[in-house]
Amino acid sequence: MLTIGQLARQAGVSAKAVRVYHAKGLLPEPERDASGYRRYDAQAVIDLARIVTLAQAGVPLARIPQVLDADETAIEQIDAELRDRIRQLQRRRVRLRDLDRPDRLCLPPEAVAFMERLRPIGLSERHENAIRDGWILACALAPDVSSAILASRTALLDDPEYVAVLRDYDEAIDWSPDDPRLEAIAVTAAALARRMPLPSDLPDFRKVPRQVVELLSGHRGSPAWKRLDQLVTQRLSEAKNATSEPNEAAAPDRS
Amino acid sequence: MLTIGQLARQAGVSAKAVRVYHAKGLLPEPERDASGYRRYDAQAVIDLARIVTLAQAGVPLARIPQVLDADETAIEQIDAELRDRIRQLQRRRVRLRDLDRPDRLCLPPEAVAFMERLRPIGLSERHENAIRDGWILACALAPDVSSAILASRTALLDDPEYVAVLRDYDEAIDWSPDDPRLEAIAVTAAALARRMPLPSDLPDFRKVPRQVVELLSGHRGSPAWKRLDQLVTQRLSEAKNATSEPNEAAAPDRS
DNA sequence: TTCCAACCTTGCCCCGGGGACAAGGTCAAG
């Protein structure tokens, strides 16, 4: 006959835990000896092992009696949950390894792929981070729309002219808004913008939050970029003001 | 700029959790807009993702700031813990499959092996369970001693005479203690006992709790077995009473 | 025998990591 401590050690739990299982009615209270100590037999060892096995598999104590009485399928379900939790932990290990890579941590896979393709272009870190932050916010606000835009934007990275405009913007980021060289960049950018896929071509464009459009075409704190936006928009509207009203969203965005 | 709900959704947690992280100083409180709502930027998304990643990896919230400031080795250590937890869950899946196998659930591997070898002998379920319960209690009381005894007992299962005595005991379990057939069994058992390894041959016999010896040689509720114990002990002491005093523990035990 | 450490008993409060709900203020779109 075992004392509570011997029973608990055998099962790998604390004596307190065994008392809790008694209190919750999971494990029947055993006989007491002359001094009031609980005394356990082999059946109690078996019963406790079952309870501990289920509890450690994540079954809430309150559900354990039902599971013990139920059929095999309940246990299969618990096993499936356990398998899922193992997968989850494995995914979390991967995330842990990316702890100091904000893009992998915060962006959906397609945006990560975009950033991977963007990096070899060799923009400044500041520009890259600005682009990354734009996508982070866009994906948080409207994941599906953002991933649609991402697709077209990723394709654009194969376009040498687009890449050239990106590099121009990169160089211009700290220029004065009055810098005369901005004109030339605006000309190239406007030419590009005319054959770029526009956000308005998206299937659900009317549902796209205005915020997202503003984010992806915003000037992000650079006065020179703000000025470039103005110049490009002006050029675009001049070129097509016979056929359509100006469309601010058509300015080529740097992301 | 994101609201708390958008931020939380992006990170896969509840808005409440984000407020908790603010209250614990893990995540800096952001600016508020005109109506008092918190407004988050991309950096907050990154910071929150880091916090959530660590929290989901099992790091207590109170330790997260230190980990974020610490070097790589802290994260490697967390990763190692995560790996261990995965292994643990995998072991628990195995145990879950053995939920209705008391021996696998409660006994050490060597005792499981013993029971596996015992089963084909074809004893009654009652006898087998009595043996199993004896080992459960013995292993709980004194695991190392029990495993030493188990080794010699497992070897005995190769001895046809020992197996024959086991079968005799199995048949006799419900006989009356006055049954004359018990005599013949006692004769065979006593002959066997004279060449069986005795518990007193164990290296640390003096440390063996008396309880364990009683358990493994006890009669476990069968009056016929109790009588057999008497008969065997009597025979053994008659045979050697010139050289040694009677030794109750030398009765051949059925386990 | 007497001692001591290691048990055991009940009872109560505490913890982390949020969830639930209240009672109200605010936003955006139709």
Added chain:
DNA sequence: CTTGACCTTGTCCCCGGGGCAAGGTTGGAA
């Protein structure tokens, strides 16, 4: 201008025990 989905602070509650108090018991060694 309403409606429903947000947001704000605040409070209480949950599980699965851990820790401690304050006392009684046991068993082996000196």
